[in-house]
Structure formats: structure tokens, C-alpha cells
Amino acid sequence: MSWETAADVLVVGSGVAGLTAALRAHERGLRVLLVSKGTATDGNTSWAQGGVAVVTPEVAGGDSVSRHVRDTLDAGAGLCSKEAVRTVLGDGADAVARLREAGARFDGDGDALLRTREGGHSAFRVIHAGGDATGAEVQRALGAAAEGSIAVLERHCVVELLHGESGAVAGALVLDPEGRPGVVHAPAVLLATGGLGQLYSATTNPDVATGDGVALALRAGASVADLEFVQFHPTVLYAPEGRSGRRPLVTEAVRGEGAVLVDADGRRVMEGEHPLADLAPRDVVSATITERLAASGQECVYLDATGLGGNFAHRFPTVYAACREAGVDPVSEPIPVTSAAHYSCGGVVSSVDGRTAVSGLYVAGEVARTGLHGANRLASNSLLEGLVVGSRAADAVTRDLRCGVVVRTAAVADPVPATAVVDRDLLQRTMSRYAGIGRTAEGLAAASAELDGAGVVRPLRTHRAVEDSALALTAQALLAAAAARTESRGCHRRPDFPETDRSWQDSVVLRLDVSGWLIRTGPEEREKAA
Incomplete structure (x- = not known):
């Protein structure tokens, strides 16, 4: 091998779950090394236009954690773990408070955060930053907190996880930016590699979302579950030339503010399809759009947000800029949209503490299947899961190392x-x-x-x-x-x-x-x- 290094915990991935885990592990006194295929601020998190679904103490209007739990279980269509849902959502307020202490700024005045409603939610509980730039703000705050305190190997790629003689994970084989192989020795490896959107020609995911964590975990002996449940975002900006790769999404919050889906003839797409109509869960909306297009032979439907008027550009600056770049003025004309691969509800089987069945291997974020999402993720639960499980996984690593459940052994390269x-x-x-x-x-x-x-x-x-x-x-x-x-x-x-x-x-x-x-x-x- 060309090079070697060592850490107490190797964190793979630099999105919300990875950075949260790395910061928490550092606070706990562990030597942390973070590996990112891009820079320390690359990943799916930056692209998240949706917000963070969370019930905090100051919420009024009858909302509650139990109501959030019910909405999540309904969206999950019978496959959620009730215990996981209650745990993650119950920890949400504290996780968001820690994020704000780290410097994240959400829309609103002090504790009076502005809240919106998204598909599948029965209350206005989703908080945003910059209107439709929540992910970018979360990534900025966590990246700034990690700068100078977390050691990062940028533009490095994990090839496979390595085991010690006992069979436990003991590190990873890694390629540096020039393709030179090296070994990171670590008794604990935490995968926070994000999703698998690049399996599809059209996706909201960045180029780095290639399912790395699923493959690494499978080859290390872990199990995966619920991979068939890929959530397709129903409103992605339509590209008439049919180019592949990442496409700009039009956040669900636009429909939460009153926009409606219509077909080329101006007929409502979701009318009569679900009690929540345009705010139905994403799987229902995406499937309905697909069926409507198949029946009509058309290539896209339209999101009519003209009722929002001149407030659109201020409320949704990211969407507005993407629309204008595509030659669409959302203030005066409906936005052409279609569905695209967006989020993997399944992943590597783990507890809500990130533990897998493989000693020394932990997961957090989209790569993990904790039981929170079941058969369909409720909108804006993903950033919350990354914050909560990333922190819990770091705590689990700390406990396991100090109790001797996980021990340092030589990695067999x-x-x-x-x-x-x-x-x-x-x-x-x-x-x-x-x-x-x-x-x-x-x-x-x-x-x-x-x-x-x-x-x-x-x-x-x-x-x-x-x-x-x-x-x-x-x-x-x-x-x-x-x-x-x-x-x-x-x-x-x-x-x-x-x-x-x-x-x-x-x-x-x-x-x-x-x-x-x-x-x-x-x-x-x-x-x-x-």
C-alpha cells in the first residue's frame, strides 16, 4: 500500500449525517477521520430544498410529536418500526437545538420559526432556511463547525472495508485523488454515504450518490432491507431534451403554499385521487402523475404556482432561479414538471443508534435503514434522521469503544x-x-x-x-x-x-x-x- 493512517472512528461521507457524527465523536474525545469523495461540503444535503420536520416546545396549534409519529407511520404504509419512529422524532427538538447552537439559521424570528406544511403532514411543522435552501444552510453550519477540528481526506474513495483476524471491521482500503491505494486503520467505521439516485437516468441526487455504502456494507457481511422502496420526487423541473443526471427539484413546499398540479389541458391532476389532493404523500403523487402521462401520451404535467404572485421569487429563490434558467417564469406561467429518483427509503439494516450486525460497522443517514421510513419517507424527515441518528451513532461508537465491545485490531489489507x-x-x-x-x-x-x-x-x-x-x-x-x-x-x-x-x-x-x-x-x- 502507498500510505497508511489511523483513527478511532472513520466516518465515510460529508453530508448531514456524516458531519453530525464526526462532530459528536470529536466532542466525545475520539480521534476522527472523515473521508469524502468530493470536498468536505459535498453531498446530497446541500441540494435539499425541503426543510426539517420537527415538533419543538414552542409549537402551537395542536401539533405534537405523537401527531408527527402518526403521519410518519401513515406514510410508511405498514413497514415502519414504531419504536424507531418514536425515538427519532422524539429526539428531533434537541437535535435541531444543537444544530442551531452550531450556527444554523432558520427562517423566522428567534424561537418563532416560520413553518410550512408538506405532503403527508397534517400540520405546519416543517422549518426552512433561505426559503428553499435548508440543506445548503445545514451543510454550511456543520461544515463551518467541523473546519479546523475534524481531519478530512477530500477526494478520497473507499474501495472496501477491511476486517481484523476476529472478523470485526478494522478499517478501510481507500484510493487517494491520484488513485493510489492506502489503508485507514480504525476499530469503528461509520458509513454516511447518502443515497443511490445515480442508478437512474433522472435524479435529484448529485453525481456522488452511487450507492457506495450499500455495496460496502454488503461486501462486509451486513444485511440490507427495503431497497425496493425508492421515492421518486413528483415535481422535478422537466428537461425537454431528455438529458440524464441531476435535475433541479421544485420543493414540495410550493404545493404547501397553495400551488396545484394540472395537466396540459389545465385539469387538476390530484383532484379526487387522495383526501389531501396535491399534498398527498409523494408515492401517491408520483404514481398519479405517471399514470396521467401514460394515459395522455404527454411528457410532463405542470405545477401552477401563479397564485403565489410576486412573492414566489422571495419565498423560493432556488426554484425561481432554476426555472428562469430553463426559460420559465413561475410567476406568470405554470412550471413543467415530472418525476425523478429522489430518496432511498431502505438501506443497511441498523438500529436507531447506527449499529449493524457487523462488529465495528455503523451507518447513519440515507444509507441506513433504521425503520423510520418504512415503505415511503414522509417529507422532510430525512434531514432530521441524519441529525438524530448521526449523533446517536457517534455516541454508540464511543460507548462500544470504551466498554470493549469494539476493539482495535490490525486490518488485513x-x-x-x-x-x-x-x-x-x-x-x-x-x-x-x-x-x-x-x-x-x-x-x-x-x-x-x-x-x-x-x-x-x-x-x-x-x-x-x-x-x-x-x-x-x-x-x-x-x-x-x-x-x-x-x-x-x-x-x-x-x-x-x-x-x-x-x-x-x-x-x-x-x-x-x-x-x-x-x-x-x-x-x-x-x-x-x-
Whole structure:
């Protein structure tokens, strides 16, 4: 290996969960090293236009944590862990208070924070910063707090997790910006790598969201669950030229302020489709849009926010700028929108303290499946989860190290591994065609066969190869989970199984066997993983 370094805890990822965990671990006296594929401020968090859904002590109007819990359970369509939901949401007020102490500035005057309502919420409980730039403000505040106190390896890429002789995680194999391999020795590794939006041609996620954490955890022996539940944001700025990659989203808060979805003929899209109409949960809105477009042959619907008048630019400056760049004036004309991959409700199976079934391995944020989201994430619960679980995971690492549950052992560094990679454009087109909002057994089988046939085994000596390998494994895991779930529930829609089946009120849990094949776990193994 070209280089080596060591830490008490290696944090992989520089979004809200990663930075929160790193700062908390540093406060607890641990030596922290953070690895980021980009800079210390890159990640999904900066792009989050939605806010933080939280009930704080000063909230009036009848809202409560129990009401927030009920809304979250309703959105999760029977697959949430009630204990996880209560724990994360119950810790929310303290987590936001710590974030504000770190310098985050939210809209409002002092404790009188401005609040809005988003899809699936029964109350005005979502706080924002800069109108529609909450993620950017959260990232700024956490990044500023970490500067000078947290050691960061920027533009480094984790290839695989390393184990000690006992089988526990003992560090990671990492590529530096020039592709030189090195080893980080650490008795605890905390994955906060974000989502997997780059599985699809159209996504709200940045280029770095390539499912790295899911692949790393699977190869380290951890289990994943609920990967079939990919949330598609219903209102992403439509690109008529059909280009792939990240697309600007139009925050749900625009509908919370009164905007409505209409088709090309001006007819309301959500009228009669759900009691909450345009503020229905995202899976309902996205599916309805998809069905309307399929029936009409049109390529997009429209979000009519003209009723907001001149206040639009002030209230939603990020959306306004994106619209104007695309040649649309949202003050005077409806915004052309469509759906795009947005958020993974599933991930690496963990507790709300970030612990996985693999000793020394912890997860937090979008890469984790804590049981908070179930089959469909309630809007603006994600930033809150990153804050809460990131902090709890750091506390868990501290306790486990001090109690001897996790111990430092020498990492066994193998040569740079070789695994199957798939051409990214082919993979994205395949997943978009067969594993988008509507999935069928025939399509999922075709996608799996196509990716299998396109796989080429290559050594992971470049950042691109590492990402493409992660995408390939994560895609196959998602396809396997989607094929196994023969019903429609939450974000997962099966036209060949259109009804929700009560017998499926359980998660699809997958892991790699000793031969590297994805297998489903039985009830006993699911309980152990949880």
C-alpha cells in the first residue's frame, strides 16, 4: 500500500449525517477521520430544498410529536418500526437545538420559526432556511463547525472495508485523488454515504450518490432491507431534451403554499385521487402523475404556482432561479414538471443508534435503514434522521469503544479487489426503464439479465470503477428486492400485483453469501440484523 493512517472512528461521507457524527465523536474525545469523495461540503444535503420536520416546545396549534409519529407511520404504509419512529422524532427538538447552537439559521424570528406544511403532514411543522435552501444552510453550519477540528481526506474513495483476524471491521482500503491505494486503520467505521439516485437516468441526487455504502456494507457481511422502496420526487423541473443526471427539484413546499398540479389541458391532476389532493404523500403523487402521462401520451404535467404572485421569487429563490434558467417564469406561467429518483427509503439494516450486525460497522443517514421510513419517507424527515441518528451513532461508537465491545485490531489489507462493473449509461437506462415507478416481474427479470450480461470484472483501481461496481451490486440488490415483493406498497408499484397484500407486511432483507450471491434471509437472521 502507498500510505497508511489511523483513527478511532472513520466516518465515510460529508453530508448531514456524516458531519453530525464526526462532530459528536470529536466532542466525545475520539480521534476522527472523515473521508469524502468530493470536498468536505459535498453531498446530497446541500441540494435539499425541503426543510426539517420537527415538533419543538414552542409549537402551537395542536401539533405534537405523537401527531408527527402518526403521519410518519401513515406514510410508511405498514413497514415502519414504531419504536424507531418514536425515538427519532422524539429526539428531533434537541437535535435541531444543537444544530442551531452550531450556527444554523432558520427562517423566522428567534424561537418563532416560520413553518410550512408538506405532503403527508397534517400540520405546519416543517422549518426552512433561505426559503428553499435548508440543506445548503445545514451543510454550511456543520461544515463551518467541523473546519479546523475534524481531519478530512477530500477526494478520497473507499474501495472496501477491511476486517481484523476476529472478523470485526478494522478499517478501510481507500484510493487517494491520484488513485493510489492506502489503508485507514480504525476499530469503528461509520458509513454516511447518502443515497443511490445515480442508478437512474433522472435524479435529484448529485453525481456522488452511487450507492457506495450499500455495496460496502454488503461486501462486509451486513444485511440490507427495503431497497425496493425508492421515492421518486413528483415535481422535478422537466428537461425537454431528455438529458440524464441531476435535475433541479421544485420543493414540495410550493404545493404547501397553495400551488396545484394540472395537466396540459389545465385539469387538476390530484383532484379526487387522495383526501389531501396535491399534498398527498409523494408515492401517491408520483404514481398519479405517471399514470396521467401514460394515459395522455404527454411528457410532463405542470405545477401552477401563479397564485403565489410576486412573492414566489422571495419565498423560493432556488426554484425561481432554476426555472428562469430553463426559460420559465413561475410567476406568470405554470412550471413543467415530472418525476425523478429522489430518496432511498431502505438501506443497511441498523438500529436507531447506527449499529449493524457487523462488529465495528455503523451507518447513519440515507444509507441506513433504521425503520423510520418504512415503505415511503414522509417529507422532510430525512434531514432530521441524519441529525438524530448521526449523533446517536457517534455516541454508540464511543460507548462500544470504551466498554470493549469494539476493539482495535490490525486490518488485513488484501490487494485491490476486482469485481463486476457495468457501463453506467446502460445501467441507468435499464433501471429507469424496468425499475422506476412501475415494475413488473417480466421487466425486473429482463433488467437483472441485462445487467448480468453486461458485467465485466475489473480491478477497482479508479474512483469511477469503484462507483460503477457499487452501482452494479446495488442495482442487482434493488432488482432482487423488487422482484420478491409481489404487491404494491408505498413507493413500490407493481402493475402486475396492484393491491397491497397484508401477508407482505414485512421487509425484504438481503445479504451476500460466501460465494458472493445475493440471498434473502430468514426470520431468525432478520431479527439478528435488526
